[in-house]
Amino acid sequence: MDQPEHTDVVVIGLGPGGEYAAGALAEAGLHVTGVESRLVGGECPYYGCVPSKMMIRAGNLIAETRRVPGMAGTSTVTPDWSPVALRIREEATDDWNDKVAADRFTGKGGHLVRGRAKITGAAEVTVSAAEGTRVFRARQGIVINTGTDPAIPPVQGLAGTPYWTNRDIVQAEQVPESMIVLGGGAIGAELAQVFARFGTAVTVVEALPRLLSFEEPEASALIERIFSAEGIRVCTEAPAERVSHNGARFTVHLGLSTLMAERLLVSTGRRVDLAALGVAAVGLDETARVIPTDGWMRAAEGVWAIGDVTGKGAFTHMSMYQADIAVRDILGQGGEPADYRAVPRVTFTDPEVGSVGLTEEQARAAGLRVRTGTTQVPYSARGWIHKAGNDGFIKVVEDADRSVLVGATSAGPYGGEVLSALQVAVRAEVPVATLRNMPYAYPTFYRAIEDALAKLGSS
Numbered sequence: 102m103d104q105p106e107h108t109d110v111v112v113i114g115l116g117p118g119g120e121y122a123a124g125a126l127a128e129a130g131l132h133v134t135g136v137e138s139r140l141v142g143g144e145c146p147y148y149g150c151v152p153s154k155m156m157i158r159a160g161n162l163i164a165e166t167r168r169v170p171g172m173a174g175t176s177t178v179t180p181d182w183s184p185v186a187l188r189i190r191e192e193a194t195d196d197w198n199d200k201v202a203a204d205r206f207t208g209k210g211g212h213l214v215r216g217r218a219k220i221t222g223a224a225e226v227t228v229s230a231a232e233g234t235r236v237f238r239a240r241q242g243i244v245i246n247t248g249t250d251p252a253i254p255p256v257q258g259l260a261g262t263p264y265w266t267n268r269d270i271v272q273a274e275q276v277p278e279s280m281i282v283l284g285g286g287a288i289g290a291e292l293a294q295v296f297a298r299f300g301t302a303v304t305v306v307e308a309l310p311r312l313l314s315f316e317e318p319e320a321s322a323l324i325e326r327i328f329s330a331e332g333i334r335v336c337t338e339a340p341a342e343r344v345s346h347n348g349a350r351f352t353v354h355l356g357l358s359t360l361m362a363e364r365l366l367v368s369t370g371r372r373v374d375l376a377a378l379g380v381a382a383v384g385l386d387e388t389a390r391v392i393p394t395d396g397w398m399r400a401a402e403g404v405w406a407i408g409d410v411t412g413k414g415a416f417t418h419m420s421m422y423q424a425d426i427a428v429r430d431i432l433g434q435g436g437e438p439a440d441y442r443a444v445p446r447v448t449f450t451d452p453e454v455g456s457v458g459l460t461e462e463q464a465r466a467a468g469l470r471v472r473t474g475t476t477q478v479p480y481s482a483r484g485w486i487h488k489a490g491n492d493g494f495i496k497v498v499e500d501a502d503r504s505v506l507v508g509a510t511s512a513g514p515y516g517g518e519v520l521s522a523l524q525v526a527v528r529a530e531v532p533v534a535t536l537r538n539m540p541y542a543y544p545t546f547y548r549a550i551e552d553a554l555a556k557l558g559s560s
Contacts, residue, residue, distance in 0.1 A: 105225070105236045105238045106237050106238070107240065108133065108134040109133060109239065109240050110126050110239055110431065111134045111218070111226045111242075112243075112244040113136050113243065113246065113247055114143070115135045115142065115206065116144060116246055116408060117145050117146075117408075117417045117421055118417075118419075119244065120141060120143070120205075120206055122407065123206060123244070125424075125428045126428060127206075127210040128209050129432055133212065134214055136214045137213070138217045140199040141199040141205075141213065142199055144267075145417045147193075147194050147197055147271075148268040151193045152194065153267070153271060153288070153292065153449075154449060155192075156295045159295070160294060160299065161451050163299070164298055172488060172489050182273070182275055182276045183274075189272075214230060214237075216229050217229045218378075220379035222382050223382070223403065224243065226243060239403070242403040243383075243403065243405070244405045244431075245400065245405065246406075246410070246424070247373065247378060247409075249371035251371060252369055252370040254367070256343065257342065257343045259341075262345070264366070264367050265364060266367055276300060276301050278301065278302065279302040279303075279361075279364070280301050280364040280366060281304050281305075281306060281362040281365050283306050284306075284367065285306070285313065285337070286313065286368065286370070287449075289369075291450055293305050293328070294450055297332060302332075302362070303333045304335075304336060304360055305328070306353065307335070308339065308341075309338070310337055310338050311325070311337055312335060316460070317456070317461065317496055319496060319512075323493070324448075324450055324452075324454065326492075339355045339358075341354070342356055346365075350362065350363055351365040373409065375388070375410075383402070384401050385400060385401055391411055391412030392406040392411055393412075394411055396439045396440075397430040397438050398423050405427040405431065407420055407424050408420035408423060411423065413439075416446060419444065422439070440528070442458060442507075443457050443524050443527040445521075445524050447517035447520065452492050452516055453512065453515065454516055455511045455518075456509065456510040457524045458508035459498060460498065461473050461508070463508070464498050464508060469500045470500070470501045471499065473496060473498050473499070473557065474497045474554055474556035475553060476494065476549050476552040476553040476556060477493070477494050478495065478512075481544075481546070482543060482544035483546045483548065484513070484514075484546070484549070490514060491513070492513065493511075493512040495511050495519070495549045496509065496553060497523070497554060499557055504532055505527075505530045505532060506523070506526050507527060508527065514546060519546050522547050522550060533554060537554050
C-alpha cells in the first residue's frame with residue numbers, strides 16, 4: 102500500500118466553490134490538498150457560464166442591430182463567428198489552460214494534485230495521478246465539489262456519434278449550417294438562440310410539453326413565441342427515439358417525424374457518479390443522484406459537500422454560497438446555515454428569464470393559499486419606451502395567509518437584474534404591504550414590480 106500523506110483538508114474538485122473553499126482554508130493556515138482531474142476553476146469559466154455568456158452577448162448585439170430600423174435609422178449586420186471564438190479562446194479560457202487559476206490556488210498556500218480522487222475510507226482519499234497512486238489522510242475532513250458531467254440519454258444510436266455537449270460547442274471555430282438541440286432547458290435554449298442569430302438553422306427537441314419546464318408556464322410560452330419569431334423550430338412532447346450519423350449529417354427520429362442537421366447538441370441535463378467517487382466508504386448512498394447535507398454542508402462525519410452534487414441547483418452562485426458555509430463550519434466561525442428559500446436562477450435567452458423561490462404550481466403543491474399578480478413589460482413606461490425587444494412580464498407569487506412573496510419571475514430586458522429586488526423580497530419575507538408602500542424609480546424596468554403587486558388577485 103502507498104505510504105499515506107497527511108494533510109488537514111482534502112478538497113475533491115476545484116470548481117468555483119471548491120477552489121474558493123480550498124483557497125480560503127489555506128489562507129486560514131490549514132494544510133489543504135486540492136485534487137482536480139480536469140481544469141482548476143471547473144466547468145463555469147471554461148465550458149459554461151463565462152464562454153456561453155460571451156456567445157450570448159455577441160448574439161444579442163446582432164439582434165439589437167436588427168432592431169435599429171424604425172427606431173434609429175437603418176442598419177445591416179453580417180454575423181461573423183470568428184471574433185467570438187477568438188474571444189472565448191484568448192480572454193475566457195486561455196486556450197483552455199488553467200495556469201492562472203492553478204497559480205492562484207497555490208499562491209494562497211494550497212497544494213494542487215492533478216488526478217482522479219476516490220474516497221477509500223474515513224478521512225482517506227486515494228488519487229490516481231500521472232505519477233502514480235497517492236493516498237491522503239485528512240486530519241480535519243474532506244470537501245466534495247466534484248460538479249456534474251453532461252447526462253447523455255440512452256437514445257438508440259446516439260453513442261458513438263460525434264454529437265456536441267456544452268464542452269464541445271464552446272470550442273466551435275465556426276457555426277454549422279444547421280443544428281438540432283436535444284433538450285429545451287436553460288443551456289439548450291440559450292445556445293439555440295445564439296447559433297440561430299449567427300445563421301444556423303436550429304430545431305429544439307424537448308420530450309416534455311414545454312421549453313424551460315422548470316419555470317412558470319408563462320415564461321415557456323414567451324420563449325417559444327420568441328423562438329418562432331426568430332425562425333427557431335421547437336418540437337415539444339417529442340422524445341428522440343433514434344439517432345444516426347452518416348459522416349456528414351445527423352438524423353434524429355422522433356416517431357412520426359425525422360429531423361436532419363449538420364450538428365447535434367445534447368443538452369439533456371447533468372449527472373454525477375457517486376460510486377466512482379467512493380462515497381460508500383463514508384456511509385453515503387453511492388446509487389443516489391445527489392449527496393444530502395445539513396445546513397452546514399455536512400454530509401457525513403468529517404465530510405462536507407458543496408455545489409452541483411448537493412442537488413440544490415447547478416449554479417456557480419450556489420456552489421460559492423455553500424462553499425462559504427462549509428469553510429465557516431470547518432474553521433469553527435459559526436454564522437448562519439444554508440437557506441434555500443430564495444435561490445435565484447437566470448436563463449440568459451433574449452428576453453432573459455429570471456426567477457426566485459417557488460413557482461405558482463410549487464406553492465400550491467406545498468399547500469399554501471396562493472395569490473398571484475402578473476404585469477406585461479411592454480405595458481410599463483420603460484417597456485413602452487424601449488419598444489423593440491421589450492417582450493416580457495413580471496409575475497409574483499404570494500403566500501396569502503402570511504402576506505409575503507414566496508416566488509417571482511422577471512422575464513424581459515435585463516430580467517436577471519430586475520430579479521434582485523424580488524429575491525430580497527422573498528428572502529427577507531418583506532410584507533406585501535411594505536413592498537406596495539414604497540416609491541419605485543421612474544421609468545425603470547423594475548418599476549413594473551409595483552404593477553404586478555397591485556394585481557395580486559384572489560387565491
